[in-house]
Amino acid sequence: MTTNSCTILHVDMDAFYASIEQRDNPSLRGQPVVVGGGSGRGVVAAASYEARKFGIHSAMSGTVARRLCPELVFLPVRMDAYRKESLRIRAIFESFTPLVEPLSLDEAYLDTRGTERLFGLAEDVGRAIARKIVEETKLGVSVGVGPNKWVAKLCSDLRKPNGFVVAPADLPAFLSPIPVSRLWGVGEKGVERLHAVGLYTLGDLQRTPETSLVRALGPGGRELRDMALGKDDRVVTPHRQAKSMGSETTFSHDIGEPWVLAAWLMEQVEEVGESLRAKGLLAGGVEVKLRSGDFRTRSRSRKLSTATQTTAELWETARALLEDLCGMDLLPARLVGVTAIDLKRPEQIQRGLFDPIEPQKPAKLDLALDAIRARFGNESVSRGTVWRRRHEDKEAQGEA
Amino acid sequence: MKLICQRESLLQGCQLASSVLPTKDIKPILANIKIVAEAGRVTLQATDLELGLRLEVAGVTVLEPGQALLPAARIVSILREARMPELEFESAVGGLTVSGGSLEYELPYEDPDQFPDLPELDAVGAAQLTAGPLREMIRRTAFACATETARFTMTGVYWSLETDGTARLVATDGRRLAMSTGAVTGVSTAMTAIVPSKAMHALERNLLDDEEPVGVVLRPSEALFKTGRAVLSTRLVEGRFPDYRAVIPKREKILVRLPLPVGLFVSAVRQAAIMADDESRKMILNFAPGKLTLQASHGTSGKSKVSMPIEYSGQAISIAFNPIYLLDMLKQLPGDGQMEVDLIDGNHPALFRYGDAFQYLVMPLS
Numbered sequence: 001m002t003t004n005s006c007t008i009l010h011v012d013m014d015a016f017y018a019s020i021e022q023r024d025n026p027s028l029r030g031q032p033v034v035v036g037g038g039s040g041r042g043v044v045a046a047a048s049y050e051a052r053k054f055g056i057h058s059a060m061s062g063t064v065a066r067r068l069c070p071e072l073v074f075l076p077v078r079m080d081a082y083r084k085e086s087l088r089i090r091a092i093f094e095s096f097t098p099l100v101e102p103l104s105l106d107e108a109y110l111d112t113r114g115t116e117r118l119f120g121l122a123e124d125v126g127r128a129i130a131r132k133i134v135e136e137t138k139l140g141v142s143v144g145v146g147p148n149k150w151v152a153k154l155c156s157d158l159r160k161p162n163g164f165v166v167a168p169a170d171l172p173a174f175l176s177p178i179p180v181s182r183l184w185g186v187g188e189k190g191v192e193r194l195h196a197v198g199l200y201t202l203g204d205l206q207r208t209p210e211t212s213l214v215r216a217l218g219p220g221g222r223e224l225r226d227m228a229l230g231k232d233d234r235v236v237t238p239h240r241q242a243k244s245m246g247s248e249t250t251f252s253h254d255i256g257e258p259w260v261l262a263a264w265l266m267e268q269v270e271e272v273g274e275s276l277r278a279k280g281l282l283a284g285g286v287e288v289k290l291r292s293g294d295f296r297t298r299s300r301s302r303k304l305s306t307a308t309q310t311t312a313e314l315w316e317t318a319r320a321l322l323e324d325l326c327g328m329d330l331l332p333a334r335l336v337g338v339t340a341i342d343l344k345r346p347e348q349i350q351r352g353l354f355d356p357i358e359p360q361k362p363a364k365l366d367l368a369l370d371a372i373r374a375r376f377g378n379e380s381v382s383r384g385t386v387w388r389r390r391h392e393d394k395e396a397q398g399e400a
Numbered sequence: 401m402k403l404i405c406q407r408e409s410l411l412q413g414c415q416l417a418s419s420v421l422p423t424k425d426i427k428p429i430l431a432n433i434k435i436v437a438e439a440g441r442v443t444l445q446a447t448d449l450e451l452g453l454r455l456e457v458a459g460v461t462v463l464e465p466g467q468a469l470l471p472a473a474r475i476v477s478i479l480r481e482a483r484m485p486e487l488e489f490e491s492a493v494g495g496l497t498v499s500g501g502s503l504e505y506e507l508p509y510e511d512p513d514q515f516p517d518l519p520e521l522d523a524v525g526a527a528q529l530t531a532g533p534l535r536e537m538i539r540r541t542a543f544a545c546a547t548e549t550a551r552f553t554m555t556g557v558y559w560s561l562e563t564d565g566t567a568r569l570v571a572t573d574g575r576r577l578a579m580s581t582g583a584v585t586g587v588s589t590a591m592t593a594i595v596p597s598k599a600m601h602a603l604e605r606n607l608l609d610d611e612e613p614v615g616v617v618l619r620p621s622e623a624l625f626k627t628g629r630a631v632l633s634t635r636l637v638e639g640r641f642p643d644y645r646a647v648i649p650k651r652e653k654i655l656v657r658l659p660l661p662v663g664l665f666v667s668a669v670r671q672a673a674i675m676a677d678d679e680s681r682k683m684i685l686n687f688a689p690g691k692l693t694l695q696a697s698h699g700t701s702g703k704s705k706v707s708m709p710i711e712y713s714g715q716a717i718s719i720a721f722n723p724i725y726l727l728d729m730l731k732q733l734p735g736d737g738q739m740e741v742d743l744i745d746g747n748h749p750a751l752f753r754y755g756d757a758f759q760y761l762v763m764p765l766s
Contacts, residue, residue, distance in 0.1 A: 305551070305574065350681075350722055352574045353647045353749060353763045 006145050006167055007122045008236060009110040010152035011129060013089065014140035014161035016106035017046035017082055021075050023138050031073055037062030038074030042377060045077055049161055082106075085137060092132050096125055101236045107156075109149050111236035123166050130164060147171070150184055150232035157182075171230035176203030183227055189250055193217065194224075202228040218295040245281070247271045248337025254293040256332035261290075262322060263389035268338045269318050270383070273311035274370050276340055282307035282349060284342030286314055288321035290328075291335035300324050306352050307344050310363045314340065401466025401491045403437050406459030407500075410487070411479035413444050413457040416630070418472050419602050422448035432469040434515045435489075437462045445518055446472070451599045452518040454631040455606070467512040468496055478505055519624070519633050526617050527561050527586045531627065532610030537569045537580040538600050540732045540758050545597040546573035553639035556594040559618060561587045570644050571597075576725045577644055577761040584616075591618040594641050599623070599634035606630040648761060649744055649751055656687065656743040658712045662754075663735040666727075668708045672696050673723035675704035682765050683723040687743070688716040696723065719746040720765040729760045 013019070017035040022028045032054060036045030044065050047056045054069040065072055086105040093100045096119060099111035110129075112122040119125045126143040133141045142163035144155025154175075155165035168174050179201055180186060180194045197216045199205055205213070205228035213221030226232070247268040255261055265288065276283060287301035300321040308314060318338050372381045382390070417433045425431075426449070434445040442460040446453050468491035478498055479487070487500040496507040538557070546554035551574055560568040567584035570577065603625050607614065615626035625632040669683070672694035676683050686693040692710045697703035733739065733754050742751040752760040 350575050350765050351763050353572065353577055353761065354574055354642050 005147045006152075007111060007113045008146055008148055008152045009112060009122060009126045009129070010144040010146070010149065010156040011089075011093065011108055011110065011126070011133075012142050012144075012153075012156045012160075013106035013133075014142055015046060015048050015052075016085075016139070017077070018048035018051070018075075019139050020081055020085055021078075022048060024081070028073060028075075032056070032069050032071060033073045033075060034062075034065060035075050036077045037065055038076065085139070088137060089133055092129060092136065096129060099236050099238050101238055109152065109236045126166075127164065147230070148232040149234050149236065150227055151175075151230050153184070154178070154182060167230070172203075172206055172228075175228060175230055176201060176206060178202045180205065180224075183224060186224070187250065189252075220295070243343055244287075244339050244341045245272055245275050245279075245283075245343060246287075246337055246339030248289065248335060250291075250335045251333070254332035254334050255336075258322075258326045258331070259385065260389055260392075261326070261331075261333060261336050262319060263385040264336050265318055265322050265338055266315060266383055267386050267389075268336070269315045270311050270369070270386075272338060272340050273309060273314055273366060274373070276309040276343075277366060277370060281340075281343045281345065282309050283314060283340030284344055285340075286317040286321065287339040287341050288318050288325060289335070289337040289339070290322070290325040290330050290333050292330040293332045293334050295334075296330060297335075298325055298328055298330060301341060303342070306355055307342075307349055309366075311366050311369075312363060314338075401435075401437050401468050402462075402464035402489070403442065404461045404463065404486055404488050405442075405457070407479055407482055407485055407487050409459035410457055411476065413455055414470070414472065414476050414479060416605055417444045417446035417453055417455055418476060419605055420446040420448060420451055420453045421472055429469070429510065429514055430516075431472055432510060432515065433472045433475065434467065434469055434512055436467050436512075437465050439465060445515070447516055447518060448598075449516065450596065451602060451632070451634045452516075453602060453606070454518055456629045458629075466491065469510040469512050469515060470496070471507060471510075474507065478503075518631075519622075520631075525586075525588070526615035526624075526626065527567075527584050527591070529567055529582065529584050529614045529616060530610075531607040531612045531614050533582045534567075534614055535604055535607040535610075537567070537582050537757075538604045538607075540580040540729075541569045541571040541578045542597050542600040542604070543728050543732070544571040544573060544576055544578040544760075545600075553594060553637060553641055556596045556637035557600045558641040558644070559591075559593045559595055559616075559623070561591045561616065561618065563587050563590050570641070572642065572644065574642075575722075575763050576729075577647065578729065579644065579648075579759045579761075581757050592641075593618040593623050594637035594639070595623050596634060596637055599632065603632055606632060647749065648759065649742065649748065653744055653748075654742045654751075655745070656712070656714055656717060656741075658687070658710055658741060660692075660710065660739050660741055660752075662730065662733045662737040662739050664708050665739070666730045666735065668692070668694050668706045669723055669726050669730065672704045672706040673727070675702050676723050681722040681724060682720050683726075684718055684720045686716060686718045687712055689713045717743055717745060719743065719750060721750075721762055722765060725762050729762075733758075 018033050021033060021035060030050060032051035033048040034044045034051050034056060037043050042062050044058050044060045044062060046058055051069060051072060056065045056068055082105055090102060093108055093110055097110055097112055097115050101109040112125045115125060122145050126145050130141050130143050140161045142156045142160045144152040144165050146152035146155050146167040151167045155167055158165045180199055181191045205225050210222055210225055213225050249264055284307045285301055285303040287299055289297060289299040291297040302317050302321060304317060369381060414433055422430050430448060436443050439462060442457050442462060444455045444457060482500060482503055484501045487498055490497045493509055495509045498505040541557050545557060554572055554574060558570040561584050565583055567582045570579045606627055612628050617624040621636055623634050623636055672683055673696060675698045676696040677698045683694055683696045689712060690709060691707050693705060693707040695705050729752060737754060739752055739754045746764060749761045749763045
């Protein structure tokens with residue numbers, strides 16, 4: 001493999017929200033700064049590199065962050081400002097290639113194939129983009145260049161901030177020392193499982209025969225090995241209009257009681273309903289997924305007769321699907337998840353003759369809950385089963 | 401069994417019988433048509449276990465009475481490809497032979513006694529309709545049935561035979577509803593049934609002579625239809641048909657009523673629909689004084705705007721439809737006819753009417 005086969009870029013802004021705040025307010029430069037988490041029980045949305053030195057990271061609770069660094073500066077979230085900056089960056093991407101797949105406000109994949117005659121190799125495109133972003137926004141950015149999305153993303157993350165890493169021709173050797181925790185889709189539990197069977201680096205995965213990996217880890221073992229060898233065939237998909245929206249949870253211990261699974265599912269349905277309402281989308285169907293303790297995954301989906309964004313309606317279908325799945329010998333389960341599928345914009349909705357005549361509006365209850373959670377946090381209000389599940393979890397933790 | 405048949409006549413009969421055959425391979429024997437030859441009468445039988453057809457065929461000379469099973473697909477092909485006016489069929493335990501002129505086919509024997517029995521129609525209590533008008537009623541409703549099994553009770557056409565001599569056929573998929581009425585005689589007590597759409601299409605095909613009477617018997621779990629040549633029996637769709645009366649707008653609620661020439665309207669819908677987006681399938685109709693404008697857009701790749709004159713002087717109303725729902729209906733109406741549309745506003749269903757006998761309700765897109 002030569003570096004010429006590297007055509008995919010992963011461009012990732014460095015501490016995006018925090019950097020915008022520091023740029024806009026020079027007195028904050030060099031200071032440990034976080035965005036979000038300042039009030040009560042909120043969590044940190046972004047931390048500056050100065051704050052990260054104290055071990056502060058995003059999704060950490062504000063209280064913990066303050067304990068780690070008493071001088072920490074808490075700033076309110078200014079989403080409009082971040083969004084505006086994001087649009088500028090996207091315009092820079094699109095001036096080089098139309099094949100841009102944004103992942104969030106601050107990162108995107110770019111496919112540079114077909115632009116060689118205009119801009120040269122992917123590496124040159126990557127450097128030009130990084131230079132232009134720094135010039136125009138005065139913000140830091142890291143770029144990874146690789147033969148595919150997975151390797152490109154790994155590269156962009158290797159030397160943050162202001163990193164620029166091109167994957168070398170000998171991918172297996174390059175990847176060999178990387179710890180398994182960097183693998184895409186492997187979380188804390190996954191790392192534990194890999195460590196338990198003596199796999200610490202991608203090199204360990206490379207050296208283990210596929211059959212042994214599948215025996216030890218299930219069919220997912222094959223994918224992990226492919227990743228360790230630098231293989232990934234996902235393509236860069238521009239302007240991804242969401243076709244589905246989901247939420248899933250891997251439990252800290254396998255769950256055998258259907259009501260507890262239902263409580264988790266309810267929480268996920270609420271979350272999905274809230275995202276649908278926030279984005280103004282309706283679900284045309286619902287899919288529920290259940291994974292057994294021994295890694296057998298099954299899913300069931302159902303089309304809705306009328307598309308909806310109402311939690312109660314999503315829940316009705318999700319609950320029925322979970323009941324089906326619970327009868328399939330999958331308990332105890334290690335994961336449950338729900339996905340709203342076949343998403344539609346409201347203007348595309350064919351209403352039914354036998355439905356209530358009122359045009360679809362989010363249920364009042366949903367609107368009220370969304371507003372309360374936006375203001376007081378996710379756990380400020382919950383349905384009974386969800387509360388009971390959380391309550392029992394907390395008690396169990398207290399005993400431990 | 402031995403008989404000589406007129407090729408065209410048997411071909412037509414076998415084609416009609418084939419439309420009843422199961423679409424899925426549920427039981428191999430059901431891929432056959434059973435032929436029963438008696439002195440002076442030959443009938444074909446076919447069934448998918450839900451729907452059964454007995455059909456008398458003309459132009460057959462019975463040399464030896466008996467029964468045989470004809471593999472439907474092969475026999476239809478043989479009859480279609482042959483050129484001579486007559487063919488001979490001979491069946492014995494050794495096999496089935498079809499011959500005529502330079503042709504000879506040998507087919508394996510299958511035991512006709514294994515073929516499921518079809519009910520005989522006792523015409524007692526049969527209501528009577530006339531074939532021509534009934535065919536039109538079926539054409540104008542059956543297309544609107546639901547195809548998804550989730551709306552099971554909507555997968556058939558609702559029949560209501562009323563004592564005042566009204567026969568009413570209603571079909572809906574939950575988004576549009578078609579209702580057609582006609583005359584019926586011999587109804588002593590009102591009867592209703594949901595007849596599966598496959599049976600309705602089979603019945604429509606068997607209504608060959610406009611003038612002939614059609615006997616209809618609706619029983620709690622089955623329906624029987626009898627024409628001069630055919631008896632069709634079908635199981636019914638179980639369950640409750642949705643309350644269609646409740647969704648048809650009341651006369652006093654209607655704010656706009658205006659005439660539309662069918663031919664002009666069909667052309668305008670077809671012309672505008674070219675740009676209806678595959679995903680949203682949306683066409684906006686704007687009724688303004690003297691002018692109806694139809695608009696559709698296809699993502700970023702284009703839009704259409706088509707207008708036609710209308711006799712209307714009220715306030716402008718915009719309403720959006722899936723153009724397919726309009727075209728499905730318009731295809732069933734004569735191009736030189738005149739229809740009317742009743743509107744409340746852009747959020748309520750629109751009612752298209754053709755004379756007193758046909759109504760079509762469509763829910764708008766929002």
